[in-house]
Amino acid sequence: MTDNSRLAVVVGSVREGRFGPVVAAWVAEQARAFGGFDVDVIDLADFDIPLALPAGSPKEPGYPRPEGMTDLTARLEAADAFVLVTPEYNHSYPASLKAAIDWHFTQWAAKPVAFASYGGAAGGRHAVLHLENVLTELHAVTVRDGLAFVNYPLAFDLDEGRPADASATTYAKTLLAQLAWWTPVLRTARERAPYPG
């Protein structure tokens, strides 16, 4: 383990034949090239994330999560920052991502979150607007500049697994610079005192 910040890149879609892992792999590559982050790609398809929540609050210690979620919870907990990779489903983000968010609370609090979205004409922007609202409720700090891939089959060079427009790399650097600014600030603050939320 290094002194690097731990960045979790979360693949939000679990659909058969999904495109999400392609976007997440490229985002992770950009983050590694940017430097200063230990990058963990978290694929929600790898975990048991039921829709039915238990009684009680995910804020409480001992909240009863399924065994198949243990590793997910530990990796969200360990993360200092997030990039949520989301498609747009019916002008919002997928239920898989909402379920993963709702099973947790303190794992998001006082941490910076950025977004990489993809979809049709809006590039997943509707999904991101909803996510910004939800993450604010969880005391996360959303960064303004994100990545949005409009008409993603055209926006991506599918053979190469990277955006067709080379300027996406510049946008990724802006997103990562904002995350890199917030991450140590919030990590130090969390270590100094528990977040009052």
Ligand SMILES: Cc1cc2nc3c(=O)[nH]c(=O)nc-3n(C[C@H](O)[C@H](O)[C@H](O)COP(=O)(O)O)c2cc1C
């Ligand atoms: C249930 C469903 C609803 C969708 N709704 C939208 C939408 O509202 N806007 C949009 O731009 N694309 C929409 N799409 C297209 C998705 O953005 C596109 O299929 C994308 O590849 C989905 O991400 P995934 O492959 O990682 O699951 C929808 C796709 C699905 C499966």
